[in-house]
Amino acid sequence: MFENLTEKLQRTFKNLRGQGKLSEEHIDTALGEIREALLEGDVNVGVADDLLAAIRAKALGSEVMLQLSPDQQVLKIVRDELTTLLGKHAKPLFASRPPSVWMIVGLQGSGKTTTTGKLSKWLTQNGHRPIVVSTDVYRPAAREQLAQVAKAVGTTLWPGAGTDKPLEIVRGAIREAKLSASDVIVVDTAGRLHIDDELMNELGMLKKELQPSEILFVADSMTGQDAVRSAGEFHKRLGLTGVVLTKLDGDARGGAALSIGKVTGAPVKFVGLGEKYDALEAFYPERIVSRILGMGDILSLIERAEQTVDRKMAAELERKMRHNEFSLEDFRDQLKQIRKMGPLEQIMDMLPKMGPLANMPRDAHVDEKKLKQVEAIINSMTNEERGDHNVIDGKRRKRIARGSGTTVQDVNQVIKQYMQMRTMIKQYGTMAARGKLRGLGGKLSGMS
Amino acid sequence: MFGLFKKKDELEPSLLGRLKESVSKTRAAISAAAGNIFLGDRQISPELLKKLETALLSADLGVATTREALEAVREKMDREALRDAGQVKSELKKQLLRIFEAAESSPAAAGAGAAANGDGPRVLFIVGVNGAGKTTSIGKLANRLRQEGRSVLLCAADTFRAAAIEQLEIWAQRNGVEMIKQKSGADPAAVVFDAVTAAKSRGVDAVIVDTAGRLHTKSNLMAELEKMKRTAAKVIPGAPHDVLLVLDATTGQNGLAQARQFTSAVGVTGIILSKLDGTAKGGIVVAITRELGLPIRFVGTGEQIGDLAPFDARTYVDSLFD
Numbered sequence: 001m002f003e004n005l006t007e008k009l010q011r012t013f014k015n016l017r018g019q020g021k022l023s024e025e026h027i028d029t030a031l032g033e034i035r036e037a038l039l040e041g042d043v044n045v046g047v048a049d050d051l052l053a054a055i056r057a058k059a060l061g062s063e064v065m066l067q068l069s070p071d072q073q074v075l076k077i078v079r080d081e082l083t084t085l086l087g088k089h090a091k092p093l094f095a096s097r098p099p100s101v102w103m104i105v106g107l108q109g110s111g112k113t114t115t116t117g118k119l120s121k122w123l124t125q126n127g128h129r130p131i132v133v134s135t136d137v138y139r140p141a142a143r144e145q146l147a148q149v150a151k152a153v154g155t156t157l158w159p160g161a162g163t164d165k166p167l168e169i170v171r172g173a174i175r176e177a178k179l180s181a182s183d184v185i186v187v188d189t190a191g192r193l194h195i196d197d198e199l200m201n202e203l204g205m206l207k208k209e210l211q212p213s214e215i216l217f218v219a220d221s222m223t224g225q226d227a228v229r230s231a232g233e234f235h236k237r238l239g240l241t242g243v244v245l246t247k248l249d250g251d252a253r254g255g256a257a258l259s260i261g262k263v264t265g266a267p268v269k270f271v272g273l274g275e276k277y278d279a280l281e282a283f284y285p286e287r288i289v290s291r292i293l294g295m296g297d298i299l300s301l302i303e304r305a306e307q308t309v310d311r312k313m314a315a316e317l318e319r320k321m322r323h324n325e326f327s328l329e330d331f332r333d334q335l336k337q338i339r340k341m342g343p344l345e346q347i348m349d350m351l352p353k354m355g356p357l358a359n360m361p362r363d364a365h366v367d368e369k370k371l372k373q374v375e376a377i378i379n380s381m382t383n384e385e386r387g388d389h390n391v392i393d394g395k396r397r398k399r400i401a402r403g404s405g406t407t408v409q410d411v412n413q414v415i416k417q418y419m420q421m422r423t424m425i426k427q428y429g430t431m432a433a434r435g436k437l438r439g440l441g442g443k444l445s446g447m448s
Numbered sequence: 449m450f451g452l453f454k455k456k457d458e459l460e461p462s463l464l465g466r467l468k469e470s471v472s473k474t475r476a477a478i479s480a481a482a483g484n485i486f487l488g489d490r491q492i493s494p495e496l497l498k499k500l501e502t503a504l505l506s507a508d509l510g511v512a513t514t515r516e517a518l519e520a521v522r523e524k525m526d527r528e529a530l531r532d533a534g535q536v537k538s539e540l541k542k543q544l545l546r547i548f549e550a551a552e553s554s555p556a557a558a559g560a561g562a563a564a565n566g567d568g569p570r571v572l573f574i575v576g577v578n579g580a581g582k583t584t585s586i587g588k589l590a591n592r593l594r595q596e597g598r599s600v601l602l603c604a605a606d607t608f609r610a611a612a613i614e615q616l617e618i619w620a621q622r623n624g625v626e627m628i629k630q631k632s633g634a635d636p637a638a639v640v641f642d643a644v645t646a647a648k649s650r651g652v653d654a655v656i657v658d659t660a661g662r663l664h665t666k667s668n669l670m671a672e673l674e675k676m677k678r679t680a681a682k683v684i685p686g687a688p689h690d691v692l693l694v695l696d697a698t699t700g701q702n703g704l705a706q707a708r709q710f711t712s713a714v715g716v717t718g719i720i721l722s723k724l725d726g727t728a729k730g731g732i733v734v735a736i737t738r739e740l741g742l743p744i745r746f747v748g749t750g751e752q753i754g755d756l757a758p759f760d761a762r763t764y765v766d767s768l769f770d
Contacts, residue, residue, distance in 0.1 A: 036511050039505060039510075039511050040510070040511055040701055041701070042700035042701050042702070044506075045502055045505040045506055046502075046506075107698065107723075107726070108579070108581070108723065108751075109578070109579025109580060109581055109696060109723075110579060111578065111579055113610075138751065139584075139615070139751070140583075140587075140614075140615045140618035140619060141611040141612075141614035141615035141617075141618055142611075142615075144610075144611040144614045144615075145609075145610045145611035145612075145614075145615070146610075147611075148610035148611050148632075149610050152610065193723075193725065193726045194726070194727070195726060195727060220579060220696075220698070220699075222577070222696075222699050222700060222702040222703070222706075223698050223699065223700055224508040224698060224699055224700020224701065224703075224728065224732065225505065225506045225507065225508050225700065225728075226508070226697075226698050226726065226727055226728035226729075227698075229727045229728075230698070230726070230727070230728075247577070247578060247579075247663065249663060249665070250577070250663040250664070250665050250702065251663075251664075251665050251702065251705055252700070252701075252702035252705075253701070253702070255700070256700065275578070275608075275609075339667070
């Protein structure tokens with residue numbers, strides 16, 4: 001795990017003296033760290049340097065905010081600047097007279113077809129009647145892919161059979177949209193390189209024919225420095241109206257969003273968070289700023305937890321916590337839920353290293369194997385034993401160790417850990433009963 | 449066994465041409481302001497290192513790799529061992545080449561090829577994140593093997609993505625090779641079992657397994673890949689002999705995380721750098737090779753069947769500065 005920006009800045013400022021106004025020395029040292037964070041987050045080097053110049057000017061002229069330490073103050077300026085660049089939440093656009101046309105464009109493999117499927121589902125859920133059409137006559141089975149996606153999301157598809165000319169295909173789709181009273185045509189175009197003159201011209205032609213209300217550039221969040229060139233060229237040729245940032249369910253920091261925002265000025269309208277067709281969400285600039293800076297993304301962590309945690313189980317667990325019935329079986333289920341959220345190291349990285357977690361050792365090694373071992377040990381117990389750990393005597397411990405391929409010491413340790421957790425939960429239960437943790441209790445039950 | 453995996457291929461004339469072509473496209477695309485770093489820069493000016501740094505960072509080499517390479521150059525400059533800009537440039541290239549050369553003798557590189565058994569098919573797994581270009585790379589790889597006179601069988605183990613099987617099928621037809629498939633949604637390990645078993649009984653030279661794109665952060669999907677690997681090994685001990693990670697040249701710093709996770713899950717033996725015909729340089733492979741010692745096997749330079757060439761470190765490093 002790398003030292004994150006917050007820690008770096010704290011360390012930097014610790015070594016610097018001087019109170020009151022932010023000194024030039026303070027700022028320049030901090031900007032060096034911030035530059036590195038931006039570059040590691042895939043923000044284009046030119047874009048990063050421009051941003052830093054603007055941030056420097058602001059920081060030098062800024063009044064001292066007494067409630068903030070120097071590192072917090074610099075960070076606030078940085079965050080504000082980046083958030084401004086990413087823009088406000090922007091609504092999708094529709095034509096004044098239907099059918100509206102949304103053109104989906106981008107490089108190969110950025111996720112256009114999946115996004116087309118997700119958008120049509122989103123449109124349907126928002127009271128529209130979309131029709132989807134693919135003009136990808138180049139990649140093998142591309143049109144077949146959209147046909148299968150359309151079927152999966154239950155959207156009307158214009159197959160464009162009998163022709164492999166993109167222009168003819170979309171003309172057919174417009175006619176069909178009018179006949180079937182569809183109000184939005186989502187046009188999935190072939191992936192292409194921004195330097196492929198012929199194919200870029202084709203998009204220009206399609207635009208002229210379709211008069212789209214949205215031209216959405218689909219960008220892979222894993223994209224690096226080249227984002228400025230590809231997005232810039234697409235924008236120059238077509239005039240992008242928005243960006244869809246895909247594959248954000250991975251661990252890419254997503255700095256390309258800033259690069260694209262800078263060169264196109266087009267707002268991110270949606271983000272893609274998975275391969276399921278409902279995994280499309282609105283975009284929140286503040287969140288991705290934290291992510292790009294590598295400062296932990298607690299909101300995404302909560303989201304991930306909400307996606308993976310079984311809601312019924314969570315509600316049941318909460319009830320048990322309140323009534324002090326937390327059994328070994330519940331303990332095991334908890335561990336399973338945690339493991340489902342993904343590699344533990346990643347989860348740890350998402351946590352901000354401040355507040356109560358400030359002193360967590362950086363290399364706190366989380367051994368996933370150990371978790372599996374705990375599960376195996378609990379699996380080797382009988383139902384009776386899982387319900388009441390008091391019955392587990394020496395003989396039973398030996399049997400459990402044999403059954404799980406571990407040692408009696410391992411078994412002892414698991415039981416000890418369980419008892420510790422139970423004690424913690426007991427305290428939690430008492431507090432919750434007194435209403436001190438209403439917030440958390442509400443959060444948990446709100447998930448059910 | 450395969451000329452394909454020989455240590456030092458003669459550089460194909462077509463590769464040079466292709467790379468040059470993509471480079472000239474790059475030139476056209478980059479604004480004039482960027483220009484050529486070394487033109488009119490005979491003297492070592494303070495700006496030179498800054499320009500070099502920008503070039504490497506812009507090619508996605510990342511902060512750590514860029515710093516390390518420049519540090520070595522700076523050291524020599526301090527000792528006044530470098531006289532002009534040209535020497536600085538060639539020293540920097542030398543630093544980068546050294547990283548690739550070290551990978552040639554790495555355990556990952558040694559493992560590939562060594563595991564090839566004289567009898568029975570060689571099994572290749574093609575893995576990577578969504579949209580990296582796995583299926584297209586397989587189509588091109590099959591073509592290369594066919595041209596070397598090898599018999600090839602394709603395995604449609606991406607049973608998840610819509611029309612993935614159909615897409616691979618078209619490549620199978622183009623190459624005139626057989627493809628083993630099951631229904632969409634089938635257990636991919638079962639398809640691998642079928643394909644490897646069929647390849648063994650038919651005595652084909654190579655089985656190329658197309659796997660579903662998966663983000664390296666999804667532990668359940670990585671476990672699925674591990675299972676496919678175990679299944680292949682059950683039919684042919686030692687299989688898969690190659691696990692090639694397809695990496696999109698436009699990928700930024702996340703490429704390193706991808707390579708790490710795929711390597712720890714299924715033991716990647718080499719990289720296919722795809723989509724190098726754009727303006728992206730794919731410099732994250734330098735960082736990957738530096739950290740994991742993974743050799744770059746091929747580069748993809750287009751959508752046509754012949755657009756796959758063996759990686760040549762010298763040409764590649766040169767292209768980083770053009």
